[in-house]
Amino acid sequence: MRTAEAASWIATAPWRVERVRRESHDVVTLALVPPEPFTFEPGQFSMLYLAGVGEVPISISGTSEPDGLVLHTIRDVGAVTHALCTLIPGQHVGVRGPYGTAWPVAAARGGDLVVVAGGIGLPPLRPAIRAALAERDKFGHIVLLYGARTPADLLFTDELTAWRGRFDLTVEVTVDAADSQWRGNVGVVPDLIARAGPFDPGLTTVFTVGPEIMMRFAVRALLGSGVAPERIYLSMERNMQCAAALCGHCQFGPFLICRDGPVLSYQRLARWLGMREV
């Protein structure tokens, strides 16, 4: 009879931590070395595993060239993520993936692209932004609207600054609550949407990730501006354990977030987002 083989859905490979970058007081990006060539699509995630501690889904937030390191950005919210956030270069973490559906970057070509990110929602969007910028001429306007709770919670600030310096990219950043040093915008992300227009309804694609409440309000503002529901994409989150469509935890109505998501169009999500406790 067979034993549990290396090819099982739960088999992880140890990846070495090459670099650790602290993004904010509770967010860390791990630059990991894949033991063999690894490709992923923007929006996908990996399952990161620490033996004896546990395993969690973490968004792939980019690659670091030329060494091909795969970046995973983690927020410290529990036992496993805390252990991941305290790893140092040279240590190893179990990785399996990539999983899930991707941002339809190619389908957004030929029109405007608006990216709306809230808090820890920016990491899974960064690969999509980088992918669009890598073929800039295929898109019309590209706009990033990004909000966090406070200035100290803003992520990827170096890259944001570089993006703001470009003439072919609009970046608007806001915080819910300022400290005494902040001279930037204060307000909620959905209110930034008015600054990103005018929209060509048939040709604007939106990618958005953030707290579900934020996404609902952002989508409402976008629909009010004339963006088509089938061109708005959200990244959804639910309790995830196997990432292999086997354990039943990540259900959100008819969707298995690990298989049918995390990226889903608003058109498919609309009836479920409004319901409580689904």
Add this chain to the structure above:
Amino acid sequence: MTLEPLLRGHRFFAGLAPEYLALINGCARNTVFDEGTFMFREGEQADEFYLIRDGRLALEIHGPGRGPVVVQTLRAGDVAGFSWLIDTHRWQFDGRVIEPVRAIGVDGRCLRDKCEQDPKLGFELMRRFAGLAVDRLQATRLQLLDVYGHAHG
């Protein structure tokens, strides 16, 4: 049956000219909502606003993992609903009845039409609603300042 006495007695319309009360009465109806029911849901068409006469209404918003959060509680003398004035005309929150509510429901579309015909009525209502909105905004800002807690480092 005219609701003018009830309209006149509600704090929100205090001092409004009788001819305007008569106009508004044409768009008004009596409503009763049982405890635990929803007067309106986030995203729904906001065709009516409510002058609360009795009971308590919780403005709630829900999200996964944290259950419904009450952002404000309205009671007798308060008004629920600015959305009918704004272009999108959709409720921004859920309105859940925590104590049985008796309210005067005013048809927003009907009232907008009357305001179009009589700009003075429109201005009078806009002034009152703007005052309410400013009050709510100030209150919300104060809540956001988290004056009781520690500022986030």
Add this chain to the structure above:
Amino acid sequence: MSYLIDVSGLDALIGVLSGQGFRVIGPVVRDDAICYDEIGSVADLPAGWTDEQEAGVYRLRRRDDLALFGYNVGPQAWKKFLFPASATLWRTEGTEPEAGPFAFLGVRSCELRAIAVQDRVFLGGAHQDQWYAARRDGAFLIAVNCGQAGGTCFCVSMSSGPRATEGFDLSLTELLDETGHRFVVEVGSGRGADVIRAVPGWRLAPTSDEELSITLSERVAGQMGRAMPSADLRDLLLDNFEHPRWDDVAARCLSCGNCTMVCPTCFCFSVEDTSTLSGDAVRERSWDSCFTLDHSYLHGGPVRASGKARYRQWMTHKLATWVDQFGTSGCIGCGRCITWCPVGIDITEEANAIAGESAIAGEAGNDA
């Protein structure tokens, strides 16, 4: 072409299978119920026992004959063996090999459907579960056609019975009358044919017995005590997520999760990571239930905090969103959830209540 064997032939059949290295699992009386466990011979089978079932009620009763399969379904499903309640997935010092292949004796038609439903979940997607595959591969299935409908059965309205038509190696219909105590054996696979022909004293079944077997199933089909509404269940439930009936059932449901434990298709599992004192890591999985608050834990709390949301999740998943996720219904009509609910909640009654009050249903007010 069907075969005919008698009780001693069935005994020999069990012997043929264990001789071939199968662990033969069948029904046994234990703890005042009919459960599934390893058997060595026909002596282990629940001769002369039947079960009386109603919502919230399960009792064993003596029959006035010695039928070996004269009961319906007990609290256990075959998932006990194919998808055990707890299993070690991985440990640093290596996993033990799985036990030998199973032979299941006494699989009802609805249970064959349940196995097919779990096959789709565990084997039919992009990622296969090889712990399930290891136990499922090579499993020898002997179906048994029900001689009477159980008190809570509704297989007919779920199109999953009462007669086994596919997915078995052999299928038995037990006949017990003046002619004798015998079994009409249908063959469902090549190796099934090999096994029955290895039983000494097998005969071809006379046409009269084959016909008796068919009429028996037709009679059983007419004995169903309840039925799902005729409307498309998936559409019905997807359109009624905020129906007031959910509050009604929530007032009764205890969130005990019995239904998820006895249901043959429920498959949710949790993965747990622990370390041993010697520093080895262990990964185990165990059955989980959508009735627990942990099941939907996210951002500091459960998404489905209320009992109402959790009951709704279970029923709408079983009857509706399962179709979106896996292409089949999750319900096979066995009635276990009705029998083993401590407060007697009846999934067919709930579905009919929603259908009766919904404009979407095909015919309102279907009889249960």
